[in-house]
Amino acid sequence: MVLGMIDKYVVQPVYNFFDEVGRIVLFAMEAITLLFRPPLFWREILTESHHVATTCIIPVVCTVAPIGCILAIQALNILRPLGVEKLMSSMVVIIMVRELSPAMTSIMIAAQAGTSMAAELGTMRVKEEIEAQDVMAVNPIQYLVIPRFIALFIMCPILTVIAFFVGMAGSYVISVYVEGVNKGAFLTGLWTYLEMYDVGGAIFKSCVFGLVVAVISCYKGFYVTGGAAGVGRAANDAVVICITTFLILNYFLTSILWITM
Amino acid sequence: MASKEEFRKYETGEPIVTVRNLSKSFGSLRVLKDLNCDIKAGETTVFLGPSGTGKSVFIKHIVGLLKPDEGELEVMGRNVPTLGERELYELRKHLGLAFQLGALFDSLNVYDNVSFPLSHHTRMRQKEIKSRVAEVLELVGLPGTENKLTTELSTGQQKRVGLARALALNPTIVLFDEPTTGLDPILCTTIDELILKLKTELGKTFIVISHDIEGTWNMADQVGVLYQGTLLRYGRNADVRRDDNIFLKQFFGRTEDGPMIGV
Numbered sequence: 001m002v003l004g005m006i007d008k009y010v011v012q013p014v015y016n017f018f019d020e021v022g023r024i025v026l027f028a029m030e031a032i033t034l035l036f037r038p039p040l041f042w043r044e045i046l047t048e049s050h051h052v053a054t055t056c057i058i059p060v061v062c063t064v065a066p067i068g069c070i071l072a073i074q075a076l077n078i079l080r081p082l083g084v085e086k087l088m089s090s091m092v093v094i095i096m097v098r099e100l101s102p103a104m105t106s107i108m109i110a111a112q113a114g115t116s117m118a119a120e121l122g123t124m125r126v127k128e129e130i131e132a133q134d135v136m137a138v139n140p141i142q143y144l145v146i147p148r149f150i151a152l153f154i155m156c157p158i159l160t161v162i163a164f165f166v167g168m169a170g171s172y173v174i175s176v177y178v179e180g181v182n183k184g185a186f187l188t189g190l191w192t193y194l195e196m197y198d199v200g201g202a203i204f205k206s207c208v209f210g211l212v213v214a215v216i217s218c219y220k221g222f223y224v225t226g227g228a229a230g231v232g233r234a235a236n237d238a239v240v241i242c243i244t245t246f247l248i249l250n251y252f253l254t255s256i257l258w259i260t261m
Numbered sequence: 262m263a264s265k266e267e268f269r270k271y272e273t274g275e276p277i278v279t280v281r282n283l284s285k286s287f288g289s290l291r292v293l294k295d296l297n298c299d300i301k302a303g304e305t306t307v308f309l310g311p312s313g314t315g316k317s318v319f320i321k322h323i324v325g326l327l328k329p330d331e332g333e334l335e336v337m338g339r340n341v342p343t344l345g346e347r348e349l350y351e352l353r354k355h356l357g358l359a360f361q362l363g364a365l366f367d368s369l370n371v372y373d374n375v376s377f378p379l380s381h382h383t384r385m386r387q388k389e390i391k392s393r394v395a396e397v398l399e400l401v402g403l404p405g406t407e408n409k410l411t412t413e414l415s416t417g418q419q420k421r422v423g424l425a426r427a428l429a430l431n432p433t434i435v436l437f438d439e440p441t442t443g444l445d446p447i448l449c450t451t452i453d454e455l456i457l458k459l460k461t462e463l464g465k466t467f468i469v470i471s472h473d474i475e476g477t478w479n480m481a482d483q484v485g486v487l488y489q490g491t492l493l494r495y496g497r498n499a500d501v502r503r504d505d506n507i508f509l510k511q512f513f514g515r516t517e518d519g520p521m522i523g524v
Contacts, residue, residue: 128361128364132358135324136426137351137378
């Protein structure tokens with residue numbers, strides 16, 4: 001009885017977890033191997049990149065701009081009583097570049113483009129479109145998955161940079177026009193602690209997050225089972241797994257990139 | 262190596278697909294059991310049987326989408342289960358499969374669907390591709406539908422576009438997975454007549470998976486009857502039709518009385 005319960009609630013879930021992780025890794029390895037094998041479907045890469053950019057830009061702007069504003073208010077709440085108001089923009093820019101821009105952009109991309117990819121590929125699987133491509137001697141991973149990988153790998157850092165500027169703009173507006181911070185002090189403070197290494201680190205993070213969205217969303221969609229319900233489950237799983245993975249991975253990436261500084 | 266050899270031309274009546282002791286299980290469920298048959302070039306071979314007897318699984322083995330647990334399957338001289346991806350894709354360029362539900366790409370229009378294999382596997386110019394697409398659409402009775410979205414088409418039209426796409430590369434073997442399932446009797450007849458017409462006009466090898474008995478008698482040269490994963494009978498149309506086997510009599514007579522159990 002007890003052994004049965006342990007098997008059902010501990011052993012099986014742990015086994016299933018590692019089984020799924022193994023499958024995702026194998027899928028990613030297959031896709032990355034095929035990335036270097038011609039043909040590369042340029043039209044699909046452009047279509048997917050355009051799709052990611054157009055569907056994600058508004059959600060990214062709409063989430064990052066208020067976060068920039070909030071960050072400015074909270075930073076001033078701490079720094080103003082200490083008389084170091086001029087450090088506010090330095091603090092905001094570092095947090096924005098290193099953490100919030102890549103993380104928030106990736107979360108919105110996972111929610112918008114990732115779910116869309118999982119649902120689209122899942123529907124194609126259910127309707128035998130993926131099998132049809134295979135039968136027509138066109139490798140579906142090359143034709144469907146690789147363009148999505150490349151699109152996310154390219155668009156995630158681009159959207160992160162846009163998110164950074166939008167977030168900083170929000171912060172600037174609140175600090176200067178609402179809280180009365182000196183414009184010159186704000187702009188000078190931006191460059192006090194920020195280094196190119198931070199920008200590079202943020203872009204590296206967003207590339208990794210882009211790949212995570214690509215691998216998980218495409219895997220979940222590509223191997224859908226169970227018809228329409230399966231497609232819904234795949235889209236839901238994709239976004240949950242992506243965001244959880246970002247948050248865990250973000251700690252390790254931050255540790256590697258900045259903890260010793 | 263077989264894969265680097267050219268695909269030779271097969272004479273009518275020569276075995277083009279050879280199946281030996283083919284078995285396949287999914288978990289504990291044995292779907293195909295020791296299948297043996299020779300499918301001849303230039304003929305129409307129909308595999309009949311009740312739903313869930315492994316007909317679609319069998320066709321998926323022929324195109325290499327599934328690998329058997331045991332047995333051999335040779336298509337145009339290639340042992341399909343042993344082929345690597347490149348060799349399998351070379352073989353598939355000689356096979357055209359019309360899927361049960363069409364399997365058309367929703368995001369593309371009829372032209373893009375039908376031209377898909379042409380733009381990927383030939384060096385044809387746009388003008389030549391356009392002309393070939395128009396030609397195969399004409400063959401399946403859907404001329405001038407190039408710009409329609411697949412979602413604007415009826416089920417029967419979608420099946421015919423799927424068939425046009427399967428024919429686009431001028432394959433040696435054309436496979437149909439239940440071409441008349443879900444269609445009304447008039448459309449069923451239209452599709453059966455279309456297959457007959459294509460056979461007459463193109464002289465290709467057709468392999469059809471079906472449970473439409475009347476349609477089978479009209480179009481088949483060879484008939485195979487699958488039941489619970491076993492090939493009950495395989496032979497010439499007239500011979501199978503006249504067979505005294507109690508299972509076949511029940512199936513052809515469309516009656517519940519007999520040993521055959523619906524799945």
